[in-house]
Amino acid sequence: MTDLAGVEQRWAAYFRWGPYGLLAAGTLLSLASVDAVGMSTAERYTAVVLVGAAVVLQLAWGSWSRDRPHAPSVPGGCYYFARAALGFALSWCNPFFAFYAAAGFVGPDRLVRGRALQLGLLCTAVTIAGSQAGGMPLHGPLNWAVFGGLLCVHISLIVVFGRLAAREEERTRIQTGTISELERTNAALQQALDENAALHAQLLVQAREAGVADERRRLAAEIHDTIAQGLTGIIAQLQVVANAPDLATARTHLERASDLARHSLGEARRSVHNLAPVALADAGLPEALKKTVAEWGERTGARAEFTVTGTTEQLHEEVAATLLRIAQEALSNISRHAAASRAGVTLSFLGEEVILDIRDDGSGFDPLAVPARTGTGGFGLPGMRARAERIAGSLTVESEPGHGTAVSARVPLVRHD
Structure with missing residues (x-):
C-alpha cells in the first residue's frame, strides 16, 4: 500500500x-x-x-x-x-x-x-x-510520405504500449485485490488469535478450578477411606473395651485401637502428600489385600478369605492404590451395613485386565435405590465407582435384600514402570 x-x-x-x-x-x-x-x-x-x-x-x-x-x-x-x-x-x-x-x-x-x-x-x-x-x-509528396510513415510508427507504438499498459493495469488490479484479500485474511487471523488467547486464558482458569476441585475430592475420599474408617474401627474397639468382662480382653482391644490410630495417622499423612497407601509401601497389591482382609476379619470377627487367580503382575502405583481403596471401602461397608458372617475377596489377573471381586453373605440391599453418583462425587458405592472410572475402569454391584452383595471392579492392567 x-x-x-x-x-x-x-x-x-x-x-x-x-x-x-x-x-x-x-x-x-x-x-x-x-x-x-x-x-x-x-x-x-x-x-x-x-x-x-x-x-x-x-x-x-x-x-x-x-x-x-x-x-x-x-x-x-x-x-x-x-x-x-x-x-x-x-x-x-x-x-x-x-x-x-x-x-x-x-x-x-x-x-x-x-x-x-x-x-x-x-x-x-x-x-x-x-x-x-x-x-x-505539409508540402509536397515527400513530406506527406514521411508524415504517413511516422504516423504509422506512432500508432503502432501506441497500440503496443497500450496493450502493455493494459496488462500492467490488470496485474496491478489483481495485486491490489490480492493485497486487500490478504489484509482481510490477516485481520481475520488476528481476530482468531485474539479469540484463541482469550479461550486459552479461560481454559487455564477452568483447568485450575478443575484441579482444585479434583484435589479436594481426592483428599475427601482419602480422609473417608483412611481417617473415617480408622475412627470407626477405633470406636468399635473402644465399645468392646467398655463391655469387656476382664482386663486381658480390654487390653487386647485397646492395643487394636492404638494400632488403628497409628495406622490412620500414617494414612492421613500419606494422603496429604498424595503418596501410595501404607499397605503398598513395602509390598505389592496381593500382599496388601491379603493383610487388609486378615485384619478386617480379626477386627470384625467375620470369616474373611482372600484369593489370587492368574499370573500376578507388578501393577502401576495408581492402579494398585485404587483397587486397595475400593477393597477397603467395600469391607468397611460390609462391617457397617451388611451384618455378614463371611466375606471373600478375589484378585484376578486376566490378560490386560485386573478384576477385584468382594462378596459377602450379609443382608444385601436394592442397588436401584442407591444413586450411581452424587453431586459431589460421593463416598461409599459412588466413591468406589468414581475411583474405578478415574483410571478408565468400571464398577458393578449385584445385590438383593437378604441374599448378600457382590462388588466387582474391572480396571486396565497397567504394569509398574
Whole structure:
C-alpha cells in the first residue's frame, strides 16, 4: 500500500509540473529556431498568445485538480483535448512546440477513457508526426510520405504500449485485490488469535478450578477411606473395651485401637502428600489385600478369605492404590451395613485386565435405590465407582435384600514402570 501511495504522489507531481516543463522546453527551442524555421510575424504573435493560453490552462487545471484524485472525468477530458488543441496549434507555428504536445502521450488514461482516449492519442500522434516530418502545413509528396510513415510508427507504438499498459493495469488490479484479500485474511487471523488467547486464558482458569476441585475430592475420599474408617474401627474397639468382662480382653482391644490410630495417622499423612497407601509401601497389591482382609476379619470377627487367580503382575502405583481403596471401602461397608458372617475377596489377573471381586453373605440391599453418583462425587458405592472410572475402569454391584452383595471392579492392567 505504501508503494501505491508513492506512485500516486509521483503522478500528481507530473500532472502539476510536467506540462510546464514540456511547454518551457518547446518555447525555448522555438525561440532559438525562429529564423531557422522561418516563422512569420503573425506566427510569432500567435505563438505568444497560445503559450499564454497554455499557461492559463495549466494554472486552471492545477487549481481544480489539486485536492482531487486523478481519474477519468469530464473536466479531465476537457483539459486533455484543450491541451492537445493548443499543442497542435503551437506546433503549426513552430515544430519544436511538439514537446508540449507530447504531454498527451503521458498518463492519458488518468484523464479520459474509451474512444475519447483513442481519439486523443491519435490527435497527439498526428501532431508529433507532423512536427517530425518538417512542420505543418505539409508540402509536397515527400513530406506527406514521411508524415504517413511516422504516423504509422506512432500508432503502432501506441497500440503496443497500450496493450502493455493494459496488462500492467490488470496485474496491478489483481495485486491490489490480492493485497486487500490478504489484509482481510490477516485481520481475520488476528481476530482468531485474539479469540484463541482469550479461550486459552479461560481454559487455564477452568483447568485450575478443575484441579482444585479434583484435589479436594481426592483428599475427601482419602480422609473417608483412611481417617473415617480408622475412627470407626477405633470406636468399635473402644465399645468392646467398655463391655469387656476382664482386663486381658480390654487390653487386647485397646492395643487394636492404638494400632488403628497409628495406622490412620500414617494414612492421613500419606494422603496429604498424595503418596501410595501404607499397605503398598513395602509390598505389592496381593500382599496388601491379603493383610487388609486378615485384619478386617480379626477386627470384625467375620470369616474373611482372600484369593489370587492368574499370573500376578507388578501393577502401576495408581492402579494398585485404587483397587486397595475400593477393597477397603467395600469391607468397611460390609462391617457397617451388611451384618455378614463371611466375606471373600478375589484378585484376578486376566490378560490386560485386573478384576477385584468382594462378596459377602450379609443382608444385601436394592442397588436401584442407591444413586450411581452424587453431586459431589460421593463416598461409599459412588466413591468406589468414581475411583474405578478415574483410571478408565468400571464398577458393578449385584445385590438383593437378604441374599448378600457382590462388588466387582474391572480396571486396565497397567504394569509398574
